[in-house]
Structures are given as structure tokens and as C-alpha cells.
Amino acid sequence: MNDKKAKLQKRYPDAIFPAPFAQIFNIRFTELEEGRAHADVIVDKAWTNPFGIAHGGFLFSILDETLGSAACSILNQAIYKDVKTLSTTNHDIFFHSPAKPKDKLIIKARVVSCRKNMVFVEGHIEKEDKTLIAESKGIWFIKR
Numbered sequence: 001m002n003d004k005k006a007k008l009q010k011r012y013p014d015a016i017f018p019a020p021f022a023q024i025f026n027i028r029f030t031e032l033e034e035g036r037a038h039a040d041v042i043v044d045k046a047w048t049n050p051f052g053i054a055h056g057g058f059l060f061s062i063l064d065e066t067l068g069s070a071a072c073s074i075l076n077q078a079i080y081k082d083v084k085t086l087s088t089t090n091h092d093i094f095f096h097s098p099a100k101p102k103d104k105l106i107i108k109a110r111v112v113s114c115r116k117n118m119v120f121v122e123g124h125i126e127k128e129d130k131t132l133i134a135e136s137k138g139i140w141f142i143k144r
Helices: 002-011 056-072
Strands: 028-033 036-042 085-095 104-114 118-127 132-143
Touching: 028 056, 036 056, 056 085, 056 104, 056 118, 056 132
Parallel strands: none
Antiparallel strands: 028 036, 036 104, 085 132, 104 118, 118 132
16 A cells, blocks of 8 residues: 555655545555555544434545545556646435444445546445445546
8 A cells, every 4th residue: 555655645745645634534544556445444433423423524524535545546547647636526425324433434445437537436434344334426537
């Protein structure tokens, strides 16, 4: 994982991986290969809704960071040599099951397709017992 991160950091020295906002959630990337990213996080009580389950905004944020990292992982391809930035343009999430404080969540993302100016990515969050928490699909825009 560190090799891909190091290459991205060298190519985009002003970018920070993972994003500073995502670092609030102590997200830990366990895999970053071309076209995919895996991460995990332990749900903190501070990231819950009034009913004590993981807040949808938290779940969306960790999916967005992991899908975005998968999208970034393809930027070393020659077609993307003049990329200035990459940003989410559309991202849909579907919630399936609740997560509670102290649950370990595993986030997996993969690039489905890439074009000159867009990257299509999908992913999901599951608990260690494979319970599906949420899944999402998104499009990342490439600015040249």
C-alpha cells in the first residue's frame, strides 16, 4: 500500500492522503492497488446519531474517502499525466444495516470504469462478520 501512496504523493506533492477531513475518523488504509482501495475504521460513539448507531454522514464520508482513493489509484496511467485535481461529482449511498460504537468496519472500493475526465467507482462497508452496512456508487471528475 505504501508504494502506491508514495507514488501518488510524489506526483501530487500538495495532496494529502488520506484527506485531512477523513483523518478525523482514524481511517486506516490496508490496501491501495491500481483500481482498488481497502480501509478499516472502528466506530466511535462521537460518530453516532441520536439513537446510538453510526451516523449516515460518517458512513458516507468513509465511503467517499475510500472510493476517492480507489479513483486516485489509477492516476499514474499515462492518459492522466496532466491531471490537476480529482473530485467527487456524484455519489449515491444505500444503507442496509446499522453499525454501533466499537464495531470494526471494513470499507472496500474498486474502479468500475475510467474515461478521460471521469472515473466510475463502487464500494461497500461491511462488519467483520460480513454484515453489509452500506454500499455506494460514484463518479469522480478529473480536472485537467
